[in-house]
Amino acid sequence: MAEPYDPQAVEAKWQQRWEADGAYQVENDGSKPPYYVLCMYPYPSGAAHQGHVRNYTFGDLLVRQRTMQGYSVLSPIGFDSFGLPAENAAIKTGIHPRRFTEARIEELKSSLKRLGASYDWRREIHSHDSQYMHWNQVIFQSFFDAGLAYRKNAPVNWCPGCQTVLANEQVLADGTCERSGDLVEKRDLEQWFFRITSYADELLSALDDLEWPERVKVMQRNWIGRSEGAQFRLPVQDSDDQIEVFTTRPDTAFGMTFVVLAPEHPLVAPSTKSEQADEVRAFVERVRNESDIERLSSEGPLDKRGVFTGSYAVNPFTGQLVPIYLADYVLMTYGTGAIMAVPAEDQRDYDFAKAYGLPIVRTVQPPADWEGEAYSGDGPRINSEWLNGLTDTAEAKAKAIDWLEEQERGERTVNYRLRDWLLSRQRYWGCPIPVIHCPEDGIVKVPAEDLPVLLPDDVEFRPTGESPLRYHSEFLNVTCPKCGGPAERETDTMDTFVDSSWYFLRFCDPWLTDAPVDLAAATRWMAVDQYIGGIEHAILHLLYARFYTRAMADRGLSPVDVREPFERLFTQGMITMDGSKMSKSRGNLISPEKYFDSVGADSLRLFHLFVGPPGDDFDWGDQTDQMIEGCSRFLGRLWRMALPDGAASAGSSEVDDEMDKEVHRLIARVNGDYERWSYNTAVAACMEFLNSLYKYVQSPSGYSSTAVGFAVDSLLLLLAPMAPHITAELWERRHPEAEPLHVQPWPTADESKLVVDEVTMVVQVNGKVKDRLSVSPAVTESAAAELALASTRVVEALAGRSPRNVIARPPRLVNVVV
RNA sequence: GCCCGGAUGGCGGAAUAGGCAGACGCGACGGUCUCAAACACCGUUGACCGAGAGGUCGUGCGAGUUCGAUUCUCGCUCCGGGCACCA
Numbered sequence: 001m002a003e004p005y006d007p008q009a010v011e012a013k014w015q016q017r018w019e020a021d022g023a024y025q026v027e028n029d030g031s032k033p034p035y036y037v038l039c040m041y042p043y044p045s046g047a048a049h050q051g052h053v054r055n056y057t058f059g060d061l062l063v064r065q066r067t068m069q070g071y072s073v074l075s076p077i078g079f080d081s082f083g084l085p086a087e088n089a090a091i092k093t094g095i096h097p098r099r100f101t102e103a104r105i106e107e108l109k110s111s112l113k114r115l116g117a118s119y120d121w122r123r124e125i126h127s128h129d130s131q132y133m134h135w136n137q138v139i140f141q142s143f144f145d146a147g148l149a150y151r152k153n154a155p156v157n158w159c160p161g162c163q164t165v166l167a168n169e170q171v172l173a174d175g176t177c178e179r180s181g182d183l184v185e186k187r188d189l190e191q192w193f194f195r196i197t198s199y200a201d202e203l204l205s206a207l208d209d210l211e212w213p214e215r216v217k218v219m220q221r222n223w224i225g226r227s228e229g230a231q232f233r234l235p236v237q238d239s240d241d242q243i244e245v246f247t248t249r250p251d252t253a254f255g256m257t258f259v260v261l262a263p264e265h266p267l268v269a270p271s272t273k274s275e276q277a278d279e280v281r282a283f284v285e286r287v288r289n290e291s292d293i294e295r296l297s298s299e300g301p302l303d304k305r306g307v308f309t310g311s312y313a314v315n316p317f318t319g320q321l322v323p324i325y326l327a328d329y330v331l332m333t334y335g336t337g338a339i340m341a342v343p344a345e346d347q348r349d350y351d352f353a354k355a356y357g358l359p360i361v362r363t364v365q366p367p368a369d370w371e372g373e374a375y376s377g378d379g380p381r382i383n384s385e386w387l388n389g390l391t392d393t394a395e396a397k398a399k400a401i402d403w404l405e406e407q408e409r410g411e412r413t414v415n416y417r418l419r420d421w422l423l424s425r426q427r428y429w430g431c432p433i434p435v436i437h438c439p440e441d442g443i444v445k446v447p448a449e450d451l452p453v454l455l456p457d458d459v460e461f462r463p464t465g466e467s468p469l470r471y472h473s474e475f476l477n478v479t480c481p482k483c484g485g486p487a488e489r490e491t492d493t494m495d496t497f498v499d500s501s502w503y504f505l506r507f508c509d510p511w512l513t514d515a516p517v518d519l520a521a522a523t524r525w526m527a528v529d530q531y532i533g534g535i536e537h538a539i540l541h542l543l544y545a546r547f548y549t550r551a552m553a554d555r556g557l558s559p560v561d562v563r564e565p566f567e568r569l570f571t572q573g574m575i576t577m578d579g580s581k582m583s584k585s586r587g588n589l590i591s592p593e594k595y596f597d598s599v600g601a602d603s604l605r606l607f608h609l610f611v612g613p614p615g616d617d618f619d620w621g622d623q624t625d626q627m628i629e630g631c632s633r634f635l636g637r638l639w640r641m642a643l644p645d646g647a648a649s650a651g652s653s654e655v656d657d658e659m660d661k662e663v664h665r666l667i668a669r670v671n672g673d674y675e676r677w678s679y680n681t682a683v684a685a686c687m688e689f690l691n692s693l694y695k696y697v698q699s700p701s702g703y704s705s706t707a708v709g710f711a712v713d714s715l716l717l718l719l720a721p722m723a724p725h726i727t728a729e730l731w732e733r734r735h736p737e738a739e740p741l742h743v744q745p746w747p748t749a750d751e752s753k754l755v756v757d758e759v760t761m762v763v764q765v766n767g768k769v770k771d772r773l774s775v776s777p778a779v780t781e782s783a784a785a786e787l788a789l790a791s792t793r794v795v796e797a798l799a800g801r802s803p804r805n806v807i808a809r810p811p812r813l814v815n816v817v818v
Numbered sequence: 819g820c821c822c823g824g825a826u827g828g829c830g831g832a833a834u835a836g837g838c839a840g841a842c843g844c845g846a847c848g849g850u851c852u853c854a855a856a857c858a859c860c861g862u863u864g865a866c867c868g869a870g871a872g873g874u875c876g877u878g879c880g881a882g883u884u885c886g887a888u889u890c891u892c893g894c895u896c897c898g899g900g901c902a903c904c905a
Contacts, residue, residue: 004857215822215900222821222901229905247905260905305903329903339905348903417904538900610843612831616824617898623829623844630843636858672834681832684842691842694859762838767886769838807885813837817885 002646005639007600011725015113023742024063024075024118028509028521032072036525037063038504038566040533040541041078041125044104045085048111049589050575050608050620051534057605058572058614058679059532060117064721065674068746074525075118076507078125079105082496087429090461097429098457101128114596115605116724123510127431127499132506134452135516136498137434139548141445142555144435148195151443154422155264155332158187186288192424192433192492196547200224200416202563203546212569213615216538223539225417230401231336232410234259234313237321241267243313246335246415249345249376250404251396253317254384255363256340257353260306260325262332263287271324273310280326283307287328305329306352315340316409317385317400327352335415343374350374363387421544423495428459428468430493438480438487446489447481453489467491500541501548504528504565505558517558526559531566534574542566570677573617590620595628602723603632609679609722634687635726638719641693642712642730648697651705659696659707661753662689663714668749670718679722686719717747763788764815765797781808788814 018024039059042052063075086097086104093100105126112119125132143149161182196203204224207217229248236243243259261268263284272280283306306327315322329348330339343353344362350373353360363384366375381387381396386403390396404410424433432453434446446453456475459468469475469491480487502516508525509518533541549565552558577588595604607628611618641647666689673682693711697703713734716727720741731741738744756777761784763771771793775784785808788794794816805817 218822219900225901225904227904245905249905327903329905331904334904336905341905346905348905415904417901535899610830616831618830621829627830627844633858634843640858676834678834680830681834681842684832687842760838764837764886767837772838805885807837809837813886815837815885 002640002643005636005726007602007726008597010729011114011116011596011601014725014728015116017740018118018742019113019121024067024073025120025122026072026074028518028524030072032070034074034524035066035071035530036074036528037066037530038076038507038528038532040531040537041080041500041503042108043080043083043085044101044108046104047107048115048592050592052108052111053115053592053604054572054575054608054614054618055532055534056112056115056117057608058570059530060115060605060724061609061679061721062530062532063118064724064742065746067742068717068720068744070745074507075120076123076125076510077112077117077119077121078123078503078507079108079127080496080500081105081126081128082430082493082499084427084429087427087461090429094461096457098128101429111592114601115592116601118724123507125503125506125510127496127503128429130452130454132499132503133431133454135506136431136494137446137451137453138448139502139516139552139555139557140494140498141434141448142557143194143551144445146551146555148198148551148555149192149423150195151190151192153188154191154193155186156189156191158185158189160185183289191422193420194423194547194551196421196544197416197418199547199550200226200418201414202550203418203543206546206564210564210569211567213571216535216542216569216571219538220543223418223543227415227417229397229413229415230404230410231413232316232404234316234322234340236267236271236324237312237314239270239311241270243267243324243338244336245338245340246413247340249342249397250400250410251381251384251387251390251393252342252345252363253315253340253400254387255342255344255361256315256317256322257343257359257361258323258325258341258356259313260327260330260339260341260352261309262330262337263326263328264332265326265337267338268309268326271309271311276308276310279307280309283326306356308356316404316407323358325352325356333419334417345374345376347374347376421495421497421547423498424492425495426467426491427493428455428461430496431499432469433490433492433494435490436478436480436487437490438483438485440485441480441482441487444480444482444487450481467493469493497540497544498548501544502552502558504531504545505549505552515557517552519559522562523559526562527564527567530568530570532570532572535571536574538571542569570614572614573612575618575620577620599628599632600635600725602726603628603635606631606635606683606723610683612680614677614679631683634690635723637690637694638715639726639730641690641697642716642734644734647694648703648705648708648712651697651703651708653706654704656704656707659704659711661756662692663707663711664749664753667714667718667747668754671747671749674721682718683722686715689715714747716741717744720744759811761787761811762813763791763794764813765794766817767815770794770797775811777811779810781810784808784810784814788816 037059039055063073066073081101086101089095089100090097140149159182204221204226207220210217227248229246230250231244231246232250233242233244243261245259247253268280268284306325309324309326311324312321313324314320330337341349341352342363343350343358343360345364350360352358361383363381364375364379365382366377366379378391378393381390387396387399390399401412405412432455434451434453436444436446438444456472459472461468476489476491478487478489479485505517505522505526508521512518545565549558550563553560553563592604610631611627666685669685670682673679673685693708697708716731720727724742728741758774759777761773761775761779762769763773771791773787773791775787785806788808789803789806798816798818801818803816803818807815807817
């Protein structure tokens with residue numbers, strides 16, 4: 001009886017071996033070609049869940065395969081260790097976020113190690129490391145110097161009960177605070193922003209060249225939301241004020257019959273006539289107290305959604321007066337906060353015009369069969385003086401803009417939906433923003449020699465929702481570095497997306513003590529050749545990282561020519577349960593530990609690879625455990641076959657060309673599957689091959705042990721990135737003198753052994769399979785047709801009828817048509 | 819509303835360039851081994867008709883192109899995701 005496979009003993013042995021040998025440590029000055037594989041570093045929420053297992057299995061597979069292929073593979077790992085959950089836990093339990101987080105990191109690390117994931121652990125980064133915070137702050141100050149980080153007033157969610165600002169996520173759908181239940185108000189408060197909009201154009205256009213999933217690129221394009229048009233000014237009647245509007249359809253401006261301002265627009269007060277004042281004030285007040293969600297989702301009658309100011313502006317195209325309205329659907333945050341309304345060509349303006357009895361003037365002739373209301377398609381211009389007759393919208397637009405520019409009333413502009421990144425958080429557990437507010441000197445950077453600004457540990461976590469830093473007088477009260485007078489330290493901390501926006505650059509040389517990024521090391525490794533993570537980061541994290549990489553390059557903080565952080569991106573599918581995302585709060589997490597303790601990590605890894613395409617979601621269900629068992633059974637079969645005294649230990653020493661060819665076909669097939677991330681079919685191919693190997697060694701006519709030896713060794717090499725422990729152990733037992741499996745060269749198929757002498761040709765009659773013939777792969781069209789017509793099965797099916805047509809596609813198929 | 823995906827046996831999925839639908843695994847059924855069980859191994863397994871040979875149907879629905887469509891085109895249905903008064 002062969003020795004049974006003991007996954008726990010074997011896996012522990014190899015994990016220790018790899019770590020002790022530094023098997024996946026790479027140096028920055030190696031001679032092998034560099035390759036950078038990175039999985040999105042995790043938020044440490046405790047022991048790993050199946051989503052982590054899947055993510056890190058894909059990443060580890062690639063690291064191991066590229067290493068065998070001769071690359072020097074950079075495979076770092078770190079932890080996104082700042083963030084709200086730790087602080088909320090502190091408020092609840094009194095445990096300091098640092099202690100809480102570090103304990104969670106240890107749990108997660110232990111899971112990753114038991115998975116057998118291979119990292120250069122010397123490069124580990126935590127975003128709350130004081131070193132990392134230091135460089136975070138240096139980068140921030142550099143951005144501040146360049147005007148890329150700035151402060152401005154922004155409308156934020158303010159909870160009167162908690163006396164603090166809330167993140168959008170903390171405001172419930174009904175506009176109340178998730179903690180106190182109070183109605184959340186909008187307040188203008190000073191916040192920190194990154195000027196990501198100044199990179200909008202580049203962030204958009206550079207997407208085209210990235211090897212990213214198309215849907216992620218589409219999401220980013222929509223998020224940036226570029227639109228071309230014109231911006232122009234309308235004089236307000238009896239006033240020096242001018243209303244600036246943005247439009248993508250300047251060609252329809254002759255049909256502008258009113259103007260609409262956002263309720264927050266600065267010209268609202270000056271344009272409000274006294275007889276309208278009460279109504280306007282009530283309206284503005286009401287909109288102000290509506291949550292964003294209410295305001296943006298309201299679908300009710302339009303007559304409650306606007307109000308007349310009593311004033312008029314001049315439409316520069318017609319010279320006519322048009323009334324100025326306010327409406328809640330005009331947003332202060334997009335364009336200029338004011339629009340020209342053209343009801344004939346815009347449905348929402350049309351509805352508004354109907355509700356308020358405003359005139360509708362068509363400037364584009366709709367087609368004769370047009371039955372709709374507003375018409376936004378092409379057509380001849382009418383009622384538009386010097387645009388009349390033009391049918392091409394682009395041409396009409398260009399002409400309208402030229403006219404505006406000639407008249408100096410407006411100009412061609414591009415508008416983006418993208419807004420600057422609000423990065424300040426009124427929270428403790430994040431990286432402090434390194435500035436001081438001085439009543440005399442304004443905002444002053446914390447001097448370089450005083451960096452990093454660290455978080456004081458002796459703070460009290462009170463359930464006020466406000467940052468404990470505000471109550472820490474030692475932290476708060478400082479002297480101004482410029483004038484020496486009393487000043488206050490900034491108590492806002494940075495959004496945790498800041499931490500994850502450049503960690504991949506730091507990994508290149510995390511030991512560097514005089515700059516955030518080593519330019520030489522980053523030049524060698526960047527861009528990340530393969531980035532792997534969840535689709536949920538399609539917009540924010542990936543966009544911020546792309547912005548940061550550019551801004552750092554432009555500030556000399558990273559290599560100038562590295563403008564994109566992630567060359568290739570793979571977004572793996574989610575693990576769900578009954579269709580919803582697995583999460584701690586839902587209580588449906590399935591821990592990998594129980595599988596490590598039973599079938600072992602290799603079986604679980606293999607299952608995750610085998611269960612379906614890596615990009616698809618997988619629903620964890622009743623049969624899942626049995627599928628994992630199936631993977632474990634396969635590894636058991638592999639074990640018994642591959643043990644030196646196992647299933648195939650007694651064959652003859654003759655050569656077997658047929659078996660050899662089968663092995664080369666397997667190698668070619670699995671390599672193809674690896675390259676296109678089709679791991680499920682790669683596993684299937686290996687299973688199929690092992691099945692046929694069992695048939696081979698059990699065949700009564702005997703087998704070649706040389707051929708089986710080559711077959712098993714090849715299988716071990718191909719499976720090494722997927723199931724690294726069991727394959728390493730078997731390799732060592734089979735080849736005690738050889739180098740270990742993970743440094744063996746990756747197998748490639750011998751092209752000459754892929755040619756076959758015979759293939760199966762399908763013969764159809766009227767598209768229905770009637771026969772299968774064995775033919776030479778070089779069979780000619782006429783020979784194939786002849787063979788097909790000679791088949792007795794075909795003759796029977798024809799029943800005397802003569803074929804009308806014979807379509808031969810040698811050597812795969814012949815279709816006889818009657 | 820707009821933009822992207824997706825739909826194949828009892829289940830997860832395969833079919834890489836329009837050419838054998840259902841690889842591989844799970845489950846189910848039958849068997850071998852065993853006192854019995856576990857493990858392992860062997861066989862069957864899309865539906866329907868047929869004793870069998872074999873036949874008919876079959877990739878969400880309806881059309882179309884083609885000798886031939888899971889694959890391409892058009893029109894729907896359902897499910898999932900993203901954006902959503904963006905001027």
